[in-house]
Amino acid sequence: MNQEEWLGLSLKHNFWTWSSQGSPDVIHVNRAEGVYFWDEMGKRFLDFNSMTMCVNIGHGNTRVQDAMIAQIRELTFAGPHMSTRARALLGQKLAEIMPDGIDHFLYTLGGADANENAVKLARDCTGKNKILTRYRSYHGATMGAMALTGDARRLHWEPSVMPGVVHFIDPYRYRSAFYRNMEGVTDVQFTQAYLDHLEEIIQCEGPQTIAGILLETVTGTNGIIIPPDGYLQGVRALCDKYKILVITDEVMCGFGRTGEMFAFEHWGIVPDIITMAKGITSGYAPLGAVAMRSEIAAYYKDRQFVGGLTYNGHPVSLAAALANINVIQEDHLVENAALRGEWLKQKLTALKAAHPCVGEVRSIGLFGAIELVKDRESRAPLTAFGKPLNATMKKVTAYLAENGIYIKNTGHMLLIIPPLIITDAQLEEGLAVIDAALQLADEDIALGQVE
Numbered sequence: 001m002n003q004e005e006w007l008g009l010s011l012k013h014n015f016w017t018w019s020s021q022g023s024p025d026v027i028h029v030n031r032a033e034g035v036y037f038w039d040e041m042g043k044r045f046l047d048f049n050s051m052t053m054c055v056n057i058g059h060g061n062t063r064v065q066d067a068m069i070a071q072i073r074e075l076t077f078a079g080p081h082m083s084t085r086a087r088a089l090l091g092q093k094l095a096e097i098m099p100d101g102i103d104h105f106l107y108t109l110g111g112a113d114a115n116e117n118a119v120k121l122a123r124d125c126t127g128k129n130k131i132l133t134r135y136r137s138y139h140g141a142t143m144g145a146m147a148l149t150g151d152a153r154r155l156h157w158e159p160s161v162m163p164g165v166v167h168f169i170d171p172y173r174y175r176s177a178f179y180r181n182m183e184g185v186t187d188v189q190f191t192q193a194y195l196d197h198l199e200e201i202i203q204c205e206g207p208q209t210i211a212g213i214l215l216e217t218v219t220g221t222n223g224i225i226i227p228p229d230g231y232l233q234g235v236r237a238l239c240d241k242y243k244i245l246v247i248t249d250e251v252m253c254g255f256g257r258t259g260e261m262f263a264f265e266h267w268g269i270v271p272d273i274i275t276m277a278k279g280i281t282s283g284y285a286p287l288g289a290v291a292m293r294s295e296i297a298a299y300y301k302d303r304q305f306v307g308g309l310t311y312n313g314h315p316v317s318l319a320a321a322l323a324n325i326n327v328i329q330e331d332h333l334v335e336n337a338a339l340r341g342e343w344l345k346q347k348l349t350a351l352k353a354a355h356p357c358v359g360e361v362r363s364i365g366l367f368g369a370i371e372l373v374k375d376r377e378s379r380a381p382l383t384a385f386g387k388p389l390n391a392t393m394k395k396v397t398a399y400l401a402e403n404g405i406y407i408k409n410t411g412h413m414l415l416i417i418p419p420l421i422i423t424d425a426q427l428e429e430g431l432a433v434i435d436a437a438l439q440l441a442d443e444d445i446a447l448g449q450v451e
Helices: 004-013 061-073 085-097 111-126 143-149 152-157 185-203 230-244 265-266 292-297 316-331 333-354 391-402 425-448
Strands: 027-032 036-039 044-047 102-108 130-134 164-168 211-215 246-247 273-276 288-293 358-363 366-370 413-416
Touching: 004 111, 044 425, 085 102, 085 316, 102 111, 102 211, 102 292, 111 130, 111 143, 111 246, 111 273, 111 288, 130 185, 143 152, 164 185, 185 211, 185 230, 211 230, 230 246, 230 265, 288 292, 316 333, 333 358, 333 366, 333 425, 366 425, 391 425
Parallel strands: 130 164, 130 211, 211 246, 246 273
Antiparallel strands: 027 036, 036 044, 102 288, 273 288, 358 366, 366 413
């Protein structure tokens, strides 16, 4: 079969997520290696999105493949209530890379059910019901995780989503809810305003009703929003004051993505519960996990935890995770993300200076965003929030695809989330194409042709 025939067969029988079924945006992928993948016709794409923000170690790593094959030959499946060698070794490895006191792990199928299980644990062991999350958060697409999500993706399913979730505002400096004009506002003032806002919500809701505060440590698909210094420390202090659990969602920003093994390490806090997925196996097999303090695990010493699914703790996924973490450590990929990240930050700053369509750039490690605007003075998004891509943004994304750059766009933002093995030369290759694509937006803006 040729590419069109393979694609036609796929379209005939498959139901596509996040897509209208009449016109799904589908690439028929044939193979992948390193930071690239190829379609059936042999066209090469530079993977600037790590597929779905997960292939941290790059494609085709034989050490992880071999570990999975060995596990399949030794023991393909064991039930979630069974102990296996892979389970024992991964638990030991995770305990080694976690802060002291975080030493028990519940395995899940991915990030959404990791977050839902974190909520179960928080509610169960505190005896309280409410969970606070932020409006610009995304925590997954199951009904519970959709409730936790603050952005417009949850609106489609309301009011059917899980009850008991209260949202609050993110410390988003470029589009601050509290400071329309940031001139003269210090970082300390900015941070404190958002902590005061959170504390007021805690007081209004009643701290005796709040089990946990769930945060994407660094906000992912909603624009790589990096918390200001002091913010996470302040959240930790508020939670200690009001006896609320801190839950950090490291599904996207964990396992080296930000230049630390886990993003919360940048700010020196220790959460009570940590959720993870994606980079835990680099997408080589489905797996999520909930890490918890020993005190939370101890709550269940004589109590049953009511939860679990058939494939929790699947030995092939656990073997993939163990091998993947070993690759991250052996190949110094956390360090590479930090080093390449500084180079990326400089290049993004240069892109902003060169293009009127760029309102702001943000990055931490190999986790970056280019925010596109109609004009810098109004900061109006190039494509309006929650609306289909306009002609200008379609022109930009089409140029990137035509020139072999696979990148995630979220309306008016381009996200740069490549595998952690990427080199400066490969980053330069991708950014050169982005540079040319942004010129198309600049031209439309100059001609007044942006919808």
